[in-house]
Amino acid sequence: MAEEKSNGSTVIGLDGMYENYFLDYASYVILERAIPTIEDGLKPVQRRILHAMFQMNDGRFHKVANIIGQTMQYHPHGDAAIGDALVKLGQKDLLIDQQGNWGNIATGDAASAPRYIEARLSHFALEVAFNKHITDWQLSYDGRNKEPIQLPMKFPLLLAQGAEGIAVGLSTRIMPHNFNELIDASIKILQDKSFTIYPDFQTGGYLDITDYNHGERGGRIKVRARIEKQDKNTLVIKEIPYGTTTSSLIDSILKANDKGKINIKKITDNTAKEVEVVIDLASGQSPELTIEALYAFTYCEVSISPNACVIVDDKPMFLDVREILRRSTMHTKALMRAELKIQEKEWLDKYHFASLEKIFIENRVYHEIEEAETWEAVLEIIDAEMRKYIAEPDEEILPGDDRLVLARPFIQDDILRLTEIKIKKISKYNKFKAEEAIQALQDEIDKTRHHLAHLTEYCIDYFTHLKDKYGKDRQRRTKITTFGEIEIQQVVANNAKLYVNYEEGFIGSGLKKATFIRDCSDIDDVIAFRKDGHFQVSKIDDKVFMGKDILHADIWYRGDERTTYHMVYLDGKSKRTYIKRFQVKALTRDREYDLTKGTKGSRVLYFSVHPNGESEVIKVTLSSNTRARKKVFEFDFGDLDIKGRRANGNILTKYAVRKIEHKETGGSTLEALKVYMDNATGQLNMEERGRFVGEFEGADQLIVIHKDGSYELLDFDPNLRLPVESVHTVARFEPEIIWNVVYYEGSKKWTMVKRFQIETSTTSQRFPFLTEHRSTKLLLITPESKTKVMYRDGEKNEEEFVFEEFIDVKGWKALGNKLDESKVKIIEVEVPDIAEDDEGAEASKDKEGEDKDEFSPGDTVDLQVKKGGQGDLFD
Numbered sequence: 001m002a003e004e005k006s007n008g009s010t011v012i013g014l015d016g017m018y019e020n021y022f023l024d025y026a027s028y029v030i031l032e033r034a035i036p037t038i039e040d041g042l043k044p045v046q047r048r049i050l051h052a053m054f055q056m057n058d059g060r061f062h063k064v065a066n067i068i069g070q071t072m073q074y075h076p077h078g079d080a081a082i083g084d085a086l087v088k089l090g091q092k093d094l095l096i097d098q099q100g101n102w103g104n105i106a107t108g109d110a111a112s113a114p115r116y117i118e119a120r121l122s123h124f125a126l127e128v129a130f131n132k133h134i135t136d137w138q139l140s141y142d143g144r145n146k147e148p149i150q151l152p153m154k155f156p157l158l159l160a161q162g163a164e165g166i167a168v169g170l171s172t173r174i175m176p177h178n179f180n181e182l183i184d185a186s187i188k189i190l191q192d193k194s195f196t197i198y199p200d201f202q203t204g205g206y207l208d209i210t211d212y213n214h215g216e217r218g219g220r221i222k223v224r225a226r227i228e229k230q231d232k233n234t235l236v237i238k239e240i241p242y243g244t245t246t247s248s249l250i251d252s253i254l255k256a257n258d259k260g261k262i263n264i265k266k267i268t269d270n271t272a273k274e275v276e277v278v279i280d281l282a283s284g285q286s287p288e289l290t291i292e293a294l295y296a297f298t299y300c301e302v303s304i305s306p307n308a309c310v311i312v313d314d315k316p317m318f319l320d321v322r323e324i325l326r327r328s329t330m331h332t333k334a335l336m337r338a339e340l341k342i343q344e345k346e347w348l349d350k351y352h353f354a355s356l357e358k359i360f361i362e363n364r365v366y367h368e369i370e371e372a373e374t375w376e377a378v379l380e381i382i383d384a385e386m387r388k389y390i391a392e393p394d395e396e397i398l399p400g401d402d403r404l405v406l407a408r409p410f411i412q413d414d415i416l417r418l419t420e421i422k423i424k425k426i427s428k429y430n431k432f433k434a435e436e437a438i439q440a441l442q443d444e445i446d447k448t449r450h451h452l453a454h455l456t457e458y459c460i461d462y463f464t465h466l467k468d469k470y471g472k473d474r475q476r477r478t479k480i481t482t483f484g485e486i487e488i489q490q491v492v493a494n495n496a497k498l499y500v501n502y503e504e505g506f507i508g509s510g511l512k513k514a515t516f517i518r519d520c521s522d523i524d525d526v527i528a529f530r531k532d533g534h535f536q537v538s539k540i541d542d543k544v545f546m547g548k549d550i551l552h553a554d555i556w557y558r559g560d561e562r563t564t565y566h567m568v569y570l571d572g573k574s575k576r577t578y579i580k581r582f583q584v585k586a587l588t589r590d591r592e593y594d595l596t597k598g599t600k601g602s603r604v605l606y607f608s609v610h611p612n613g614e615s616e617v618i619k620v621t622l623s624s625n626t627r628a629r630k631k632v633f634e635f636d637f638g639d640l641d642i643k644g645r646r647a648n649g650n651i652l653t654k655y656a657v658r659k660i661e662h663k664e665t666g667g668s669t670l671e672a673l674k675v676y677m678d679n680a681t682g683q684l685n686m687e688e689r690g691r692f693v694g695e696f697e698g699a700d701q702l703i704v705i706h707k708d709g710s711y712e713l714l715d716f717d718p719n720l721r722l723p724v725e726s727v728h729t730v731a732r733f734e735p736e737i738i739w740n741v742v743y744y745e746g747s748k749k750w751t752m753v754k755r756f757q758i759e760t761s762t763t764s765q766r767f768p769f770l771t772e773h774r775s776t777k778l779l780l781i782t783p784e785s786k787t788k789v790m791y792r793d794g795e796k797n798e799e800e801f802v803f804e805e806f807i808d809v810k811g812w813k814a815l816g817n818k819l820d821e822s823k824v825k826i827i828e829v830e831v832p833d834i835a836e837d838d839e840g841a842e843a844s845k846d847k848e849g850e851d852k853d854e855f856s857p858g859d860t861v862d863l864q865v866k867k868g869g870q871g872d873l874f875d
Helices: 014-034 044-056 064-071 079-091 123-128 157-161 179-190 246-258 287-297 321-362 365-369 375-386 412-419 423-427 431-453 455-470 847-851
Strands: 002-004 010-012 096-099 118-121 137-139 146-148 163-166 171-174 206-208 221-224 226-231 234-239 264-269 277-281 301-304 309-312 315-318 479-481 496-501 506-508 515-520 525-530 534-539 550-556 564-570 577-583 603-610 614-622 632-636 650-653 657-668 673-677 691-696 701-706 710-715 727-732 738-745 750-757 766-768 777-782 788-792 798-802 817-820 825-832 843-845
Touching: 044 064, 044 079, 044 118, 044 146, 064 079, 064 118, 079 096, 123 455, 157 179, 157 321, 171 309, 179 321, 179 455, 226 287, 234 287, 246 264, 246 277, 246 287, 277 287, 287 301, 321 365, 321 375, 321 412, 321 431, 321 455, 365 375, 375 412, 431 455, 496 550, 515 550, 525 603, 550 603, 564 614, 564 657, 603 614, 603 657, 614 650, 727 777, 777 825
Parallel strands: 206 479, 691 727
Antiparallel strands: 002 010, 096 118, 137 146, 163 171, 206 221, 221 301, 226 234, 234 277, 264 277, 309 315, 496 506, 496 515, 525 534, 525 550, 564 577, 564 603, 577 650, 614 632, 614 657, 673 691, 701 710, 701 727, 710 766, 738 750, 738 777, 750 817, 788 798, 788 825, 825 843
């Protein structure tokens, strides 16, 4: 608190200083440095840069050093802050045209020194950001100049560029959005329609907006790099997540490799104009699992928490992006109205004086001033003479009075302007042209008033104009999709080895003299089952005690719905033998669980593990001294239901058991996995995300047919990620299927038809079934031999054929038969309904074919193969 001393001085206490000085400082940082205003979407330094560039604008490029110097007239924080802000504005590629090395947002490389690079305002900036007539001004920090309080921004710049800033006690982080999508959404706002907008980044990548919450506080987005599998040993990163650079990305990958989370051999940054980071995998590493691990352990996936804080009426306010866009659109509408009002006034002024000038010259008013001896007399004569032909706006006009009613009063300034008319203009005066000019002015006034009366339509036309003129090369770069959850334990590289001492009960990665189980990672969980019927799960370490007499030990994955355990145990109390079949999906780590009835003396007689729920037949031999008539019998575990670990199981026998032997293993008793492929990322999943691939069991394989006319067999892996850009068809592989193909052969320039079966068995290798000429193009592929194809040949005639009637099955390397000596246009495909009897089956038209009259070369068809539970094969 402030206290006044006897000598007149004032002492301010610490609490008073905190209350006044700190709040003043906080307010300054929030309003004048860190947080953008909602109206023009700019921070003060950005606004001052643009204003200085507008003052300098002559259409040519200026040295950035010169721009910085000009901006320092308005911004009191030094050249470094101005230079950094200017470079960041330029890198947004919206308001500023750049010349020279402006750095690289992908690699993080800095721009050249200000004396080497140049800039100027873009045409877009000049159109949307400046109008001195509707700009509010204030004095600069030193009072020598005027600067805009806000620029009259007629575009949602804040959402187009995004913004980040840290102030005192709060921060802002607004994501950039797509130029065209913002304009489309603004038009919908003006039309009072619903809309949604989502972020779009210059760096591309994939975006999961599940928890975006429209950019409000508490929301979250996840952004991923676009990673492509070049071959089985090489991955290529083509696009990176927003907020990262190739340098930071590579550093995170190297750190993950050092920690053993992934296993790579080499990483190379070939980024130039486009991002290209090449990752060479270590021998034996799965590309698909490595991609998942990159997302899990590196900056290939980042999580961003938006926080849309903006300045509204000189106060910070937290809004969502929809409200920001609504306010921006309404602000643009208000600015358009203000501009139209100014235009109307300008046209009215021109119309007013043109009318006065016409009267002045046609009625030779200038002759009346020849005898005037003083300037005052001249003005009085003109005033008197002009009023014979004009009437004031509020003057009552009587019948027969043909004077011109003015739109505004006739004032002294009008008289002065009349005296300034040159003799040359009077001598060359043309009445007809003057009337045309006045009518043109009237037309402009009417047009401006029409725009004011239909302001919403005028604004919609304005936004449409911006999109047509500046939005052609501003398509969405970031693909919106949904990311599946990555199971960390399943994708981390094997950087440890699991050993087990079965008798002593120790498990760990440091037991080199114990029995080796498998390679694993240092974050895996280990499950161990013991002869006394107990089991537990623990985190892997160098040496962990799990209890003596271990029967089985392995890596355990939470939520595993495939691995099934078979167990036969003796109940210590009843002496009966029980049999059970169970799974372990969830439990508490380091807690001991009992699989028996829990009585003293219970023990396990038989135990086996089946990774895909396979059935099993065992042979049971009873003790010879039992009274059982049948002392040897078989039992099929497939007859048991799979239950939880707590279930006691079924009674196998009440007699003493001498031994139990495994006889044979059957097929899986679990439901086949229904597998889908994410249309955006190519990730296989079981969450019904994307197109249906098929139902998979055991050793089933995938067949992938690529758009370049090659096929590839892959072992099924639920973590597999396919290259969406190159995939034409993906399905469960069935060797007996005949593939029917129409293609354009590039060297002969013919359209060919062929039918073949897959004859190779090598996995993870592409086999081209079309010729490798660069003009060869796959037009159609289907597994239905009875498919009827309608096409238009080179002479524009419509023809048709059925695959199995046109050509026999040949080898996959065969060229096939000629269909036409030119490239045909496929216009319709009729596929038989193979779910019905062949004789009664009706041809069902492809869904995509019903919506369009013709197929273009390269179009794909949405077909289904019913047998074997196979699903959608085509895009």
